[in-house]
Amino acid sequence: MANPGTSDFSITSPVVGLVGNPNSGKSSLFNLLTGLRQRVGNFPGVTVEKKSGVMRIENLPPVEIIDFPGAYSCYPTSLDERLVVQELTNPKGDLFPDAIVYVADVTKLDKHLLLFTQLRDLDLPMILVLNMADLIEEEGLQVDVTGLSRRLGVPVVAVSARANKGVSELKKAIADLLRNPQEFRPEEPFYEPGVLARDVLGDLRQELPARNDYHALLLAHHASWLKHVPEKTRHKVQEARVKNGFHSLRAQVEETMERYDTFEPIVRDTVRRAKNKSSFSERVDDILTHRVFGPMIFVLIMLLLFQALFAWTGWPMEGIEWFFETLGNTVRENLSEGWFTDLLVDGIIAGLGGVLVFVPQIAALFLFITILEEVGYMARAAYLFDSLMQRFGLNGRSVVALISGHACAIPAIMSTRTIANWKERLLTIMVTPLTSCSARIPVYVILISFAVPKGTFFGFGYQGLAFAGLYFLGIISAMLSALIFKLVLKSRERSFLMLEMPDYRTPVWRNVGITVWQKVKSFIMEAGKIILLISIVLWGLSTYGPSGAMEEARAQVQKTVEEQGLSDDDAADLLASEQLEASYAGHVGKFIEPVIQPLGYDWKIGIALFTSFAAREVFVGTMATIYSIGSADDELRIRDRMAEEINPRTGEQVYNPATAWSLLVFYVFAMMCMSTLAVTKRETGGWKWPVIQFTFMTALAYVSAMVVYQVLS
Amino acid sequence: MPFPRSTAASHFVAGMSGTIERFTNENLACKLLDIGVRPGSRLRLVRKGPFGGSWYVKIDQQCLALRKQELACILIK
Numbered sequence: 078m079a080n081p082g083t084s085d086f087s088i089t090s091p092v093v094g095l096v097g098n099p100n101s102g103k104s105s106l107f108n109l110l111t112g113l114r115q116r117v118g119n120f121p122g123v124t125v126e127k128k129s130g131v132m133r134i135e136n137l138p139p140v141e142i143i144d145f146p147g148a149y150s151c152y153p154t155s156l157d158e159r160l161v162v163q164e165l166t167n168p169k170g171d172l173f174p175d176a177i178v179y180v181a182d183v184t185k186l187d188k189h190l191l192l193f194t195q196l197r198d199l200d201l202p203m204i205l206v207l208n209m210a211d212l213i214e215e216e217g218l219q220v221d222v223t224g225l226s227r228r229l230g231v232p233v234v235a236v237s238a239r240a241n242k243g244v245s246e247l248k249k250a251i252a253d254l255l256r257n258p259q260e261f262r263p264e265e266p267f268y269e270p271g272v273l274a275r276d277v278l279g280d281l282r283q284e285l286p287a288r289n290d291y292h293a294l295l296l297a298h299h300a301s302w303l304k305h306v307p308e309k310t311r312h313k314v315q316e317a318r319v320k321n322g323f324h325s326l327r328a329q330v331e332e333t334m335e336r337y338d339t340f341e342p343i344v345r346d347t348v349r350r351a352k353n354k355s356s357f358s359e360r361v362d363d364i365l366t367h368r369v370f371g372p373m374i375f376v377l378i379m380l381l382l383f384q385a386l387f388a389w390t391g392w393p394m395e396g397i398e399w400f401f402e403t404l405g406n407t408v409r410e411n412l413s414e415g416w417f418t419d420l421l422v423d424g425i426i427a428g429l430g431g432v433l434v435f436v437p438q439i440a441a442l443f444l445f446i447t448i449l450e451e452v453g454y455m456a457r458a459a460y461l462f463d464s465l466m467q468r469f470g471l472n473g474r475s476v477v478a479l480i481s482g483h484a485c486a487i488p489a490i491m492s493t494r495t496i497a498n499w500k501e502r503l504l505t506i507m508v509t510p511l512t513s514c515s516a517r518i519p520v521y522v523i524l525i526s527f528a529v530p531k532g533t534f535f536g537f538g539y540q541g542l543a544f545a546g547l548y549f550l551g552i553i554s555a556m557l558s559a560l561i562f563k564l565v566l567k568s569r570e571r572s573f574l575m576l577e578m579p580d581y582r583t584p585v586w587r588n589v590g591i592t593v594w595q596k597v598k599s600f601i602m603e604a605g606k607i608i609l610l611i612s613i614v615l616w617g618l619s620t621y622g623p624s625g626a627m628e629e630a631r632a633q634v635q636k637t638v639e640e641q642g643l644s645d646d647d648a649a650d651l652l653a654s655e656q657l658e659a660s661y662a663g664h665v666g667k668f669i670e671p672v673i674q675p676l677g678y679d680w681k682i683g684i685a686l687f688t689s690f691a692a693r694e695v696f697v698g699t700m701a702t703i704y705s706i707g708s709a710d711d712e713l714r715i716r717d718r719m720a721e722e723i724n725p726r727t728g729e730q731v732y733n734p735a736t737a738w739s740l741l742v743f744y745v746f747a748m749m750c751m752s753t754l755a756v757t758k759r760e761t762g763g764w765k766w767p768v769i770q771f772t773f774m775t776a777l778a779y780v781s782a783m784v785v786y787q788v789l790s
Numbered sequence: 791m792p793f794p795r796s797t798a799a800s801h802f803v804a805g806m807s808g809t810i811e812r813f814t815n816e817n818l819a820c821k822l823l824d825i826g827v828r829p830g831s832r833l834r835l836v837r838k839g840p841f842g843g844s845w846y847v848k849i850d851q852q853c854l855a856l857r858k859q860e861l862a863c864i865l866i867k
């Protein structure tokens with residue numbers, strides 16, 4: 078965007094990029110500088126997308142700050158890392174920074190300076206942030222900040238993003254650098270392209286739109302995938318590489334070794350560390366990553382999660398239920414009787430209440446998973462299960478997606494960007510939606526009450542066991558599906574684990590609280606919007622029908638009532654159900670009824686299935702709307718309304734255990750979330766995989782539900 | 791316990807340590823170098839993972855999870 082040498086920001090606001098190794102605290106710092114709330118977590122690769130925010134400094138236009146994903150070097154191996162190289166080698170791009178704030182973990186400076194020296198050789202104005210300054214004393218480090226600044230030729234600021242120390246100094250340093258970007262131009266590069274690269278550079282230097290030799294070298298290395306390199310240049314690069322026998326990997330090794338040799342003495346002179354003893358994290362890992370205890374503790378942690386979901390959420394749920402019942406009653410008492418009141422009370426309030434009752438459980442789930450991420454346990458889980466995952470065609474890192482998929486599949490699918498191997502990543506994306514996300518909780522709880530009797534078995538409630546069983550079913554089916562995909566898809570690409578184990582940290586409770594609150598808020602907003610929308614649309618569709626059909630139904634009922642001398646209540650019920658059947662919604666339900674009959678569903682359930690394909694949390698709201706219409710009684714709880722539903726043909730309860738189990742299994746497997754499909758499409762770059770995902774999950778749901786119903790009924 | 795002369799790190803058991811001499815696979819070498827593993831680093835096999843296949847390794851100050859195939863490309867002296 079700007080070239081070095083211009084400090085004129087009158088036209089555009091300056092762009093500052095936060096770059097550094099994974100898990101060095103970039104996002105934490107970003108939040109401090111911009112006041113935004115970007116996700117933070119103790120795992121390499123939390124941020125997988127760039128995110129921008131605005132920082133205000135006196136006497137400067139607003140500064141745009143970009144939080145980049147973490148990268149180890151300018152030679153990326155996964156998608157999130159590629160983004161960094163992509164943007165920093167493209168001076169014409171919108172995101173090309175006017176200055177870089179390079180965030181390094183001061184306790185790992187001997188490793189984190191590799192990328193620093195590479196970016197420095199691109200001749201970008203830079204500031205080095207020594208983050209985690211709060212750990213300097215704890216770890217017995219001595220850091221010579223001025224010495225570092227002199228030797229590296231850039232301003233150096235010690236910061237603690239956790240304790241909010243040194244941020245004002247950093248802001249001042251950023252402002253100074255933006256005002257005078259020329260001040261810290263590098264005098265000489267850390268690395269001069271060596272023998273392996275010289276020939277190819279000689280051929281290409283003039284051809285490539287490069288700022289300097291090192292920029293040209295990076296373009297020569299990465300031309301094949303960099304988006305901003307035009308096709309023609311790509312060909313030229315390829316020709317030159319072949320002609321000069323340029324060996325990209327070998328050149329990279331040579332470069333990296335030379336860089337280490339250059340900056341290692343600098344670190345040795347400026348950072349002194351006390352005798353290293355086995356750290357706290359290692360001692361904890363003796364137990365948590367133990368061959369035998371490790372997996373056992375993992376299972377225990379997961380059991381604790383279910384316990385948390387059930388045992389600790391009882392009273393807030395009752396509170397919410399009470400609130401919505403009171404609200405519904407109050408509204409009904411104060412509004413005049415009529416269709417609008419019915420829509421409001423029976424459809425919208427009951428439908429919203431039916432889902433929002435589960436907010437405490439959903440919050441508990443998010444809380445638990447956020448704490449696991451913040452503490453640093455996810456990397457251990459990835460290590461523990463890597464070998465097992467490999468057998469199913471997945472990667473240790475898939476565990477992170479599979480765990481967080483229990484909260485919501487969308488961020489889980491995004492997190493797969495850190496998996497470098499395409500096949501492993503694809504498989505993880507495909508099977509993650511099979512894990513039971515939080516939107517399934519309302520459906521599970523309501524249906525389980527029909528499928529499983531109350532009662533206990535050795536102290537465990539039957540219903541609680543069934544609930545855990547459904548989660549287990551989700552996980553097992555995810556793994557088995559991965560296995561099938563593994564056998565179908567062929568790939569020779571190498572796969573890696575190579576995962577850093579970050580030190581354990583006490584979570585920053587403020588961050589945890591904010592993350593959970595944001596997730597819950599967005600769940601309420603999203604669910605609220607779609608339930609509102611579907612309730613209204615559905616109400617319309619079930620009140621109106623094709624011309625003539627509704628009148629005919631009414632006349633028919635009139636005749637039956639007169640013939641059989643039905644009571645007023647019965648007549649009203651009959652009228653309601655005949656009208657629903659004649660309506661547009663009824664037509665939709667009737668249309669799909671033949672397909673779902675073998676699964677044990679009637680056409681009313683068909684309507685609920687149909688709307689659930691937009692988003693599964695709509696199920697409860699749809700039930701509320703369908704079963705509210707006409708009926709004279711004022712049952713507010715959806716469960717009770719469903720329990721009263723009788724099949725007119727057999728005279729039995731519609732929601733008998735066989736149907737309820739069949740529905741449960743259907744909801745475990747079916748792909749009922751448009752947003753997840755949209756994310757799959759974006760992450761896999763086309764319609765092919767989301768279509769396959771939708772088809773296989775829905776087919777699996779259909780077949781399994783049919784088997785379950787036929788066996789149980 | 792020291793490693794015998796120049797042997798792949800995958801041949802040894804938990805508790806052994808040594809100094810990295812070189813890497814035998816360029817692709818892996820690049821990735822290992824990027825995360826700070828390089829010739830001259832001290833490597834110690836801390837423990838084997840459950841289900842076989844992966845190792846908890848300490849290299850210099852840093853704890854890493856590496857697969858057996860990855861260790862096989864690291865020569866220790």
Ligand SMILES: Nc1nc2c(ncn2[C@@H]2O[C@H](COP(=O)(O)OP(=O)(O)OP(=O)(O)O)[C@@H](O)[C@H]2O)c(=O)[nH]1
Nearest residue numbers: 100101102103104105118122123124147209238239
């Ligand atoms: N002790 C300490 N911990 C910090 C500090 N800054 C960040 N952390 C912690 O370091 C971990 C990583 O922080 P993030 O901000 O997510 O790091 P990141 O660089 O954005 O990581 P990626 O997005 O994965 O590349 C979190 O657990 C933070 O709480 C600090 O100054 N001191």
Ligand SMILES: [Mg+2]
Nearest residue numbers: 103104123124
């Ligand atoms: Mg981040």
